[in-house]
Amino acid sequence: MIIEPKIRGFICLTAHPKGCEQNVVNQIDYVKSKEPVKGPSKVLVIGASTGFGLASRITSAFGSNAATVGVFYEKPPAPGKTASPGWYNSAAFEEQAHKAGLYARSINGDAFSDEIKQKTIELIKADLGQVDLVIYSLASPRRTNPKTGVTHNSVLKPIGDTTFSNKTVDFHTGKVSEVSIAPANEEEIENTVAVMGGDDWEMWIDDLKAAGLLAEGAVTVAYSYIGPSVTEAVYRKGTIGRAKDHLEATAFKISDNLSDLHGKAYVSVNKALVTQASSAIPVIPLYISLLYKVMKEKGVHEGTIEQIQRLFADRLYKNEVPLDEAGRIRIDDWEMDEDVQEKVAALWAEATDETLPQIGDLQGYKKDFLNLFGFDVQGVDYEKDVDEMVAIPGLV
Ligand code: NAI
Ligand code: NA
Numbered sequence: 001m002i003i004e005p006k007i008r009g010f011i012c013l014t015a016h017p018k019g020c021e022q023n024v025v026n027q028i029d030y031v032k033s034k035e036p037v038k039g040p041s042k043v044l045v046i047g048a049s050t051g052f053g054l055a056s057r058i059t060s061a062f063g064s065n066a067a068t069v070g071v072f073y074e075k076p077p078a079p080g081k082t083a084s085p086g087w088y089n090s091a092a093f094e095e096q097a098h099k100a101g102l103y104a105r106s107i108n109g110d111a112f113s114d115e116i117k118q119k120t121i122e123l124i125k126a127d128l129g130q131v132d133l134v135i136y137s138l139a140s141p142r143r144t145n146p147k148t149g150v151t152h153n154s155v156l157k158p159i160g161d162t163t164f165s166n167k168t169v170d171f172h173t174g175k176v177s178e179v180s181i182a183p184a185n186e187e188e189i190e191n192t193v194a195v196m197g198g199d200d201w202e203m204w205i206d207d208l209k210a211a212g213l214l215a216e217g218a219v220t221v222a223y224s225y226i227g228p229s230v231t232e233a234v235y236r237k238g239t240i241g242r243a244k245d246h247l248e249a250t251a252f253k254i255s256d257n258l259s260d261l262h263g264k265a266y267v268s269v270n271k272a273l274v275t276q277a278s279s280a281i282p283v284i285p286l287y288i289s290l291l292y293k294v295m296k297e298k299g300v301h302e303g304t305i306e307q308i309q310r311l312f313a314d315r316l317y318k319n320e321v322p323l324d325e326a327g328r329i330r331i332d333d334w335e336m337d338e339d340v341q342e343k344v345a346a347l348w349a350e351a352t353d354e355t356l357p358q359i360g361d362l363q364g365y366k367k368d369f370l371n372l373f374g375f376d377v378q379g380v381d382y383e384k385d386v387d388e389m390v391a392i393p394g395l396v
Contacts, residue, residue: 012375015082016374016382023092023371039133042130046137047138047139049086052223052270059305061100085373094106094395107119111204112145131215132215133218140154157188158181158183159242163182165181167179197246202250202254217263220254222250226269226336228344229345230283235284248327266316269328269329271334273303273307290360295334298340311331
């Protein structure tokens, strides 16, 4: 079929298999252009099909020759209906990994469930014995807690007494408008922490450890975000930030639990990037379009693969892992650079419908958004008939 983007708000209902494949190949090429990293050898990536998780899987495999197991929750294709992009990404990744002689298997299902944890445990037990790195990179609007059966829905709201108001942009039209978000109540805060906090990460590590699947010195990493003051009320000091606080606190708990193995849990604070998860957060797309402009002009812009390659090469697999005062790894250092932030803050004050096309990188935002779904990727012939029924070779 001929596949075109079908955009509805901040999602796209279609995905292009060839475009997704090209994106994966480009990421692999980037990693291979860098010095190999003496990194992990057997890796489990939870949330492995898009964004930072996919970049982590690619960096492990093609930067350190690691065997990888990927867990994700993606929609398979049906005749005449495309799969979700993470499905096609994973198919392309596995094909490339197998071609390179690397072990790669995938599990598609709800990572929050006991069933998928058990399935993953059985696979690792049978095929790898143990893993020495576990990347936790889930982004989800809801989670059913397997112990209680309760389904929690997350919200993106400020916390406190005041309604948050600031600028935001519809990145399709370039229209800048004012958005107002009323504060969350206690229940909404708790639910968001239940979804995006560290509870499930801890369950995964507990289960893997109990099954004897964590190697001596095993490391686990989850991803967090801090960001600037303009997004603080709705991000870091809002409900999602509360969940990130919980995630960061969980790292210390997990590290304690892993101490007998000389293992360690880290949180890495990453840069703001266009992913399916971040496109859905109010205010963030406007911030990202200004940030991209400034960082590209300074020559310090990075995408997910550049971020994760740097995480492995310059942070995780350095002799000593450099940490901030709160014990976190920082690869948002170039984003949070004082000069970058001053410039973004000045642009923020000026941003209107009229000025944004000049002062912001709306084009870059839109392109990255389309790229997430395999569209607008250089070298792909979109006029050509493609088979939507792509299989993931190592799907368990
Ligand atoms: P993403 O939307 O690209 O990736 C989410 C992944 O989770 C996908 O592989 C998806 O299949 C998987 N997933 C979602 N629900 C699942 C479920 N129930 N079971 C199994 N797999 C499931 O998101 P992104 O942006 O890569 O986010 C990953 C982490 O990075 C999140 O913790 C996010 O907060 C963090 N982060 C994101 C930043 C950004 O700007 N995008 C910045 C800093 C941190
Ligand atoms: Na991810």
